[in-house]
Amino acid sequence: ELKVEQNPLFLSMQEGKNYTIYCNYSTTSDRLYWYRQDPGKSLESLFVLLSNGAVKQEGRLMASLDTKARLSTLHITAAVHDLSATYFCAVDMRSGGSNYKLTFGKGTLLTVNP
């Protein structure tokens, strides 16, 4: 069974600081996704990482994937209050035949303080 672990689960940081959220998974997979969820809202797709060494950046967020280490990171640069949300990583795994299913981590609740 695929296990996806995120850490930290709670992150309180000051505006302007940098930090990294880690996502480890237990079984070989080439596909990893990062989502953002604001309180009371749905999940918004941030990044799709499809190969080893993939790196994607959008604004103050940068995501990377190391499939050999089974590790993805979400790096936050110079945090601003608007980044406060819960961030989920999700790993794709073939579930039988040609079907895939996503397994999510528990999420990291990020609070950016002034």
Added chain:
Amino acid sequence: ETGVTQTPRHLVMGMTNKKSLKCEQHLGHNAMYWYKQSAKKPLELMFVYNFKEQTENNSVPSRFSPECPNSSHLFLHLHTLQPEDSALYLCASSQGGTGAYEQYFGPGTRLTVT
């Protein structure tokens, strides 16, 4: 309407009631998903439909009954629920077919079972 819509957004029901959740996607996708999001637990996949056929039932109790009449619509029929079934129920869709594709989520239905 764009993206993935869900109705109702909030639902309170007694344990003996029967109700249904509705999901509609306007993205031309062929795969649809039901997820359950409980407090302090990872997002749990419940059901997957690919081209209207159920391809995944993640050991979901029979009091939850999905229905997918076409690739754009997905229902979750609820009957004799328990208080522990109170959660946010999220619908998602993706391109479907073989391979792994990014999933797009609806806003969710907040269900409270009394």
